[in-house]
Amino acid sequence: MQKVKVSGGGSGVSEPGDRADASAAPVQDACIGRFFAHLATDRGASIYTQRNYRQALDEFTEWHRSERSSAPDWPKLQRDDFRGYLRFLGRQRLGRAAIQLRFSALRTFYRFLIRRGVVAISPIRNLALPKTLKRLPKYLTVQQMADLLRAPLQPSDQPRQGKGRGRPVPLATGYRDVAILETVYSCGLRISELCGLRGGDIDWNEALVRVRGKGRKERLVPIGQPALQAIRQYWGLLNQPPAADEPVFQAGGKVMKAVPARTLQARLKHHLATAGLDPAMTPHKLRHSYATHLLDAGADLRSVQELLGHAHLATTQVYTHVSTDRLKKAYHAAHPRA
Numbered sequence: 001m002q003k004v005k006v007s008g009g010g011s012g013v014s015e016p017g018d019r020a021d022a023s024a025a026p027v028q029d030a031c032i033g034r035f036f037a038h039l040a041t042d043r044g045a046s047i048y049t050q051r052n053y054r055q056a057l058d059e060f061t062e063w064h065r066s067e068r069s070s071a072p073d074w075p076k077l078q079r080d081d082f083r084g085y086l087r088f089l090g091r092q093r094l095g096r097a098a099i100q101l102r103f104s105a106l107r108t109f110y111r112f113l114i115r116r117g118v119v120a121i122s123p124i125r126n127l128a129l130p131k132t133l134k135r136l137p138k139y140l141t142v143q144q145m146a147d148l149l150r151a152p153l154q155p156s157d158q159p160r161q162g163k164g165r166g167r168p169v170p171l172a173t174g175y176r177d178v179a180i181l182e183t184v185y186s187c188g189l190r191i192s193e194l195c196g197l198r199g200g201d202i203d204w205n206e207a208l209v210r211v212r213g214k215g216r217k218e219r220l221v222p223i224g225q226p227a228l229q230a231i232r233q234y235w236g237l238l239n240q241p242p243a244a245d246e247p248v249f250q251a252g253g254k255v256m257k258a259v260p261a262r263t264l265q266a267r268l269k270h271h272l273a274t275a276g277l278d279p280a281m282t283p284h285k286l287r288h289s290y291a292t293h294l295l296d297a298g299a300d301l302r303s304v305q306e307l308l309g310h311a312h313l314a315t316t317q318v319y320t321h322v323s324t325d326r327l328k329k330a331y332h333a334a335h336p337r338a
Helices: 030-041 047-068 079-091 096-115 142-153 171-187 191-195 225-236 261-274 283-296 301-308 313-334
Strands: 208-212 218-222
Touching: 030 047, 030 096, 047 079, 047 096, 079 096, 142 171, 142 261, 142 283, 171 191, 171 208, 171 218, 171 225, 171 261, 171 283, 191 261, 191 283, 218 301, 261 283, 283 301, 283 313, 301 313
Parallel strands: none
Antiparallel strands: 208 218
């Protein structure tokens, strides 16, 4: 039997800083080709979602060719086919999250085929998958967040990494990083949402930001005065402030390009180290900090859901566990009869 390569032993989710090209591999399957055209145009899926889904469908196709000696005929596949694939993934010792990710892509693909009338019922429906362990989101405390916000303008004894590591960082870059961190923490943005911000998205009078989230859904999010002031200071160091259709946070150079996600990750690692914090913390953990601090201060769950742009309240409820856990610790530490 031909050996099928399954990439990665982790979740298989691409980090935002990775190089992503959803159209790198040629699509031979017409159904898959239409599916990815739908993801890119109708759903506005990010390039990372497209790449993860493409990898999942390519891996299943490769497995089916190896096991069945033919490409998958999607309308004719049965539940037993996917049970066999599930057993195969289990033998590869993939984590539960990695298996869930692959079947999430297949499930979304079959929903697309049902809407297009290609199949009547999904063969994956009600297929029992290994449940993922629920992990509480990691976040920074209020004090740690304050330390991080000061880090870009503080001298650092951390060695610079990568190209140009011997060159000093331009002053505008330091102020840009302050503005980025302030904006992420003030608005709870995803890294893709931050990179997509344009000059015209900021309503200075109302202190609101128009955010383009997943699936091209837009929402208005309040932005605090410290973040607005940080953006003003950063723009004051540029040759001219960005126009309405130009990125708020720029990579530098003559062409006004948005700062890449991988650059944001690298800069964050540097600033975390400067602040004496864990450099493995990702930009998404700043979003976790935003949500946790709001709930700790008394914000209601539904409002936090709207601010984060979550489609389902259950996605937001994970943060209540963080706040409840903190309350329990305070209770046991302070109550005389706890």
